[in-house]
Amino acid sequence: MRTRPELLSPAGSLDKLKIAVLYGADAVYCGGQKFGLRMASDNFTNEELKEGVVFAHSHGSKVYVVLNGFLHDEDLETLPEFLKLLEEIKVDAVIVSDLGTIETVKSNCKVPIHLSTQASCLNVESAKLWKSKGVERVVLGREVTLTDAKEIKEKAEIEVEVFIHGSMCMAYSGNCTISNYTQGRDSNRGGCAHSCRFEYSIDYAEGENSKSTFMSSKDLEGVALLPEFVAAGVDSIKVEGRMKGPHYAGTITKIYADALRELEVNEKLSPESLAYYDSELLKVTHRDYSSGSLSHAAGEESIYSEREHDDKEYEVSGVVADVVANEFILLEVRHAFFVGDELELMPFVGKSQKFRAKTVLNFINETREKTKPGELVKLPWVPGAEKLNLVRRRLV
């Protein structure tokens, strides 16, 4: 296998960072309280960032911090202080969207600079320009095919990062201001209201009309194309989703990590394992999947025709909060389940283990017939269970 690409996962919070790292992320990206694009996400306080970096580094993973809003002058005034902190705590790179931020980073610290997909870097000449400005890696626009990514990497001699999984903007990233003008929220500074997901009535000039979610994109899913990512020499494969829950962060990271491990050994993904990866990816809440523009320009098949997501096949029952070996696992419940339900423990490596919640007790050993989100319950011990393992339940 050629150089193994880095698996880069989203970390919307410190808990999600730990889950992504433990499930196999080579790197995670996260945001502080300002400067990013996900103002509704928990994001990290400075102390949490410090902890997150220490945790990730102790597991051999890197941490990239997003500064990828289109920053205004007043934002840049307070950025240097934050940059000094990032350098001090040894974050591995910052992800930026505009030249002003790049200049500010260069003047205030030596943290490597990655260009955000917000800047819509789509071609060789563009990558050359950003490189001349000090960018070490470009996160390519989602419109770029893997063939083009290879060319950009080789001709511009720059690291390339390509999205492999998650939600997609229908617009060129950074080129949508619907929220700015219709909701008074700057979509490019973290206030996107997802108006592209609405259902619209369309009256054509020709007199026809239709009703559809015509601006809504299907989700990206590229596990079958992983060998092509490797062949293209992509340096980092990126999973979208800082706003999504721990189930998503853990499951998606685990599948791509497993697939990368398989590729390292076998140089291809077997049909059996591909079927397994596909089936696992379906267990996470998602819109219909598409390969976007990875192979060829996304066409009409990439438009998502529903307003809401499909019914979930699985949901996360909880996160393992503690384990007392041979006695019980203590689960922090996220979605309710009943005593007697069949659950699945997702170990950090390897296949899920089914087990039955024969007993469900609270801390003072009272039986809980039905759990509720936000409580801790003791479940029968499962060999191999570890803190921060996810436990899920099949719904259909």
Add this chain to the structure above:
Amino acid sequence: MSPILYLSDSVDLKKFTNGEFIIEPSALSRFGKLDLKKTNLLSKEAKENGHKVYLEWDILMVEKDFIKSVEFFKQIDLKNIDAIRVQDPGAINWCLENTTHDLHLNLETGNHNYLGIKSWLEKGKSRISRIVLSIEWSKSQLEELLPRLSCPVEFLGMGRILLFYTPRYLLNVGLSNRESTLEVGDTGHWLEAAGQSEESPHKGFPLLENRHGTFMFLPSDHCLLDYLKDLKEVGISYLRLDNRFMSKELLESVLEQVKAPSIEGFQRVKEISEARLIRGFYNTNKSDVLFKKLKNHRIQRRDENYLGQILDVNKKNYLAIKLKNPKKTLSLGDNLCLQTPDGKTKYLTVNWLKDCAGNDKDQASGEDLVFVNHVGGVSVRASVYFSHE
């Protein structure tokens, strides 16, 4: 301030003296309709009438399209072109290295600070003779920015507000009788529509699909024709009047207003315009003030005295606390302050402390999960702090 218009057959070049026109070949510009022959012909005609002609190359391009665009560009008769207007950083880089023309840098997307603009100007050195700024810049921001710039600035005086640009073809798919003679993506492909959603208070978003993808505009148009003196004082050098979607009658009123501004003239423009006219963010841009309402800051970690978070509450029996501050140790007898997600503050003295297995503890630290005595009114996700009260 010099007005700038888009060049087409419908513009009577003889009516203008020393005019400035943007020419839009279909292959290079988002809303262009001109083929190569027409591009060369119209630019020549404009030059012969004493006008300046600027070539619009504002599409965003993946590599395959970039190569095609360069091939097209090389066929244009550049002797009739005074400057090239570029937006994709790839096009900027290519033009800097492969042409000698002046460049008008379109910085309408993602350029909202002085340092970034300065960096662009340094990159282009003397080649950049104009920059085009986003209409998201407010007057007060422009007042601070413009005196610091070494390059003249163009601003949209009147025209449609582009909200959305995708290379995907989104409109054609909804037609029952799809285009049969033209393939989607062909040079002549052009579909117009209006969209509205029950989830948005705005109605009638103009939609356009052409060879470059799909575009959506705001139903209201941007108009600063009652602020012309203001714009001049701020330091705007060039005023773009986007006549591509204007009727002939409206354009005449707009030009009249720019030539001799008056309250009556502005009223006439408003009356003739089919779209409602707005000033957008010119007077103020507060599109970040709602951010603080997007999440509950009460459950955010404030680090002085922060200990952790409540994970479970069992009435009259216990609270479970997940310790999250490695610098702090929780001990029996400690006084804690609990801040709930709905804004309540409760106090607790730790009378007993147990680990998950139920063992009594005197202390806990690191990332321990511990159980302590209950206090009423506390809910899951409450933040736990050491109390000095």
